[in-house]
Amino acid sequence: MAVKQSEQYQLVIRSLSDRIVDAQAPIRVLDAIKWDDNIRDQFFRDGCSKLPDVGPDYYKRRPLSFDPAERLQVFQDIERDITRQLGTFNPVGQIMRRMCREYRMVIRMLEGRGTPEMGRISQELYGSASDAFHAGDPTITDLGITLSESLSNIGNDLGREPKTIAAPDAVAILQERMDQAFPDDQTVRVFESDGIVADAAAGADYIKIRSDAMFNQRDLKILAVHEGMVHVATSLNGQHQPICTFLAKGPPSSTVTQEGLAILMEIITFASYPSRLRKLTNRTRAIQLAESGGDFLDVFGFYRGEGYSDEDSYNNASRVFRGSSSYGLPFTKDLAYLKGFILTYNYIQLAVRKGKLQQIPLLFCGKTTLEDMRTLGQLVEEGLVVPPRYLPEPFADLNALSAWMCFSGFLSNLSLDRIEADYANIL
Template identity: 70%
Template sequence: MSNGSNLDDYQRIVRALSDRIVEAQAPIRILDAVKWDESIRQGFLDNGCKRLPAVDRAYYEARPLGFDGAAKKLELQNIERDITRQLGQFNPVGQIMRRMCKEYRMVIRMLEARGTADFGLISQELYGAASDAFHAGDPTLADLGLMLSDYLNNIDGRGDLKDEPKTLTAKEAVTMLQRRLDEVFGAGEGIIRVFESDGIVADAAAGADYIKVRTDAMFNERDVRALEVHEGLVHVGTTLNGLNQPICTFLSKGPPSSTVTQEGLAILMEVIAFTSYPSRLRKLTNRTRAIHMAEEGADFLQIFEFFREQGYSEDSSYANSSRVFRGSTPDGLPFTKDLSYLKGFILIYNYIQLAVRKGKLEQIPLLFCGKTTLEDMRTLRQLVDEGLVVPPKYLPPQFRDLNALAAWMCFSNFLNHLSLDRIEADYANIL
């Protein structure tokens, strides 16, 4: 990263304000603040999975945030005020930074409200709700979840689509993943490290320049390919591109609005790199459906039962159900972050489709220049032209050469205009 010595006065002001945002948000760790510890899981299993987990407001109060919420909100408010003072009300990069400050303040308000109804309401403001429509009259995320479930049920009985057995240990998965990422990011440079960890809930998790793989998890080759694309090419790639920004350093950090873009990009990449598969898609649709059920009033036991009915083990059902209620209470409103996957996928897909239709292909790779937010894309294009933002250094092959993606979207644009119901009737005697 540049040290800012060769910047002009305007660039230095932007860089200084940007650095203040990066520093201010450092102690805010959303997932750490909302997770339930091992004793809650053990207690639930010990009670025969029949009693709500013992999580209430007092549970979170006994686990302080690790920073002073009031002081942190004030700090972000002061940065926001300084952005307006130094850059003016309508400066494009100032508008992005101000929105980030507002968002981080809202995140703090959400974390301060852990274990209360406000937690779920603020979560809906930040990440959306399952009952949100994409456009007037369009299906909602909850509708999409049900629709995908129906499609998946239709292909579920087929033996040839069953997952390969998970025969790779974490150690083997680490070696394979490291090798694949070295091919993309450059071997020997140690740009991305892959290692085992026993302190994570998911099978794998990405950091700034590393991917942790859970020590006791088992994998198959398809899982490793999906991790390479999802965690490596998208999550770590965009972080590295953000850290590579000499002026707009805030692009290395992602507030909730960028989570939707990030996860949407990651799922889209899985689809176009042909690394996604039905059981993985079912995991996303089940999470979306579970969040919708909780929004409609279902409690932890009902969500747990839903996952059991979907064929998950007790352990997996607990893990999936606790994702829905973490930060909240077991009979409260859900934490809606897991809507980001399908919601982001739809939004990003539509964005790329329109960019192709309007001939604005140069906008598409800019999604990777850091932790971007979809609504900022037009401004980012401007900032690249002004030299405030540098184009992404690390890009997945599918976005480096847009030929195939553009061709696919051209066909896709046309196919969207055909009536599938009409086609189904016409094809009835050949399918």
């Protein structure tokens, strides 16, 4: 029996989409750029005074887990077939072609590990600390400095809980919360890992907890919100897409939106706290330092000066230079947190102001990118994209979110300097 044209169209999109998902599978950026433990051990044996021996030769001894030339050709073939089968201006085709181009850039970035090319492509994919948010607006560096100045007046967190929860107990607590959050996807796993730099990291259907990390209840709340209700939720929502399966995978352009959503969730659920925000601003300042010519020792010293232990200073500095040399341009992915928060917040506020509330939940229908939101709205109307199955509570209740954004929009127009003068006698 002949397939209807609309069904045939959906089958074409699904086939091309599945090819992108399969093609990106062997590309694991963070695994390809992380430093081995022996680099850390040698750094401390040298008294934290010598640059880690990381450059092009270091990565040559650690070949990629895929053939770059073969993967480049695969993505080029997919991009060619997208144009042949969908045309030049098809909205879904435009998104998928951009994904193919981004993945080719990722491959070239990884081929350039240890060289300036790694840093240059990283800036193109994830941005630079000197990027402005909008024409005439402050830069990401300016935001980091402004936040740091505000945080300096707060000092240490008031009544912050000590970290008494070891990794095994943290796994059990988070697993219970994930089971409650995703009742239809009981495959979401929480487990220990000793191969990550951060305290925790999320994958498509899991959260990894660093084996030697310690936590408190606030830390676990942030992990549940940030890693679980944003990163895992958007992955699962993407996996439940029947046609546009590419939404289950996040190219670099989606990183800014996804991390921005995660930070926004931390803030509007009152999970964040000053030390957490200080960690994010320090990442931005460290990248800016490296982009300005600072080497690993300079960034390590910066973190020491911020009160971090030598171990934490090393871990944070290695995040900046992973994939690069110890004296080269930084890996700029960590700019996505603050940059993404500002851009995503602005998008939601404008959606409320313009009465386009139906656009907001679509941020969670997969690994989305802000520039695709109008197109995704059209695809939902056409039945090519389904609304998100899992929405965190603040985004499931658009009435409350809208009220919050309306007040926030008004308050942002007030002059804080004028308010400070007026309140001088009462504060």
